[in-house]
Amino acid sequence: MNKEQLEGKWKQVKGKFKQKYANITDDDLTYAEGKFDEMLGTIEEKTGKKKNELIEEIENW
Numbered sequence: 080m081n082k083e084q085l086e087g088k089w090k091q092v093k094g095k096f097k098q099k100y101a102n103i104t105d106d107d108l109t110y111a112e113g114k115f116d117e118m119l120g121t122i123e124e125k126t127g128k129k130k131n132e133l134i135e136e137i138e139n140w
Contacts, residue, residue, distance in 0.1 A: 085134060 093108045119130050126133070 089112065096103050096108065119133055122128070122133055123130055128136075
């Protein structure tokens with residue numbers, strides 16, 4: 080899965096959350112996305128792996 084596919088999947092998930100939970104805002108989802116990026120940054124720092132390597136590893140799980 081490449082970056083564009085991953086972003087497409089994230090948009091699908093965001094849409095489903097917004098449909099199911101009307102009180103969730105774009106700001107809430109942007110915050111969650113930012114926290115995920117922050118987590119990946121921490122893991123990159125601690126493991127020495129690049130973001131795309133980590134995303135690939137996560138996808139393979």
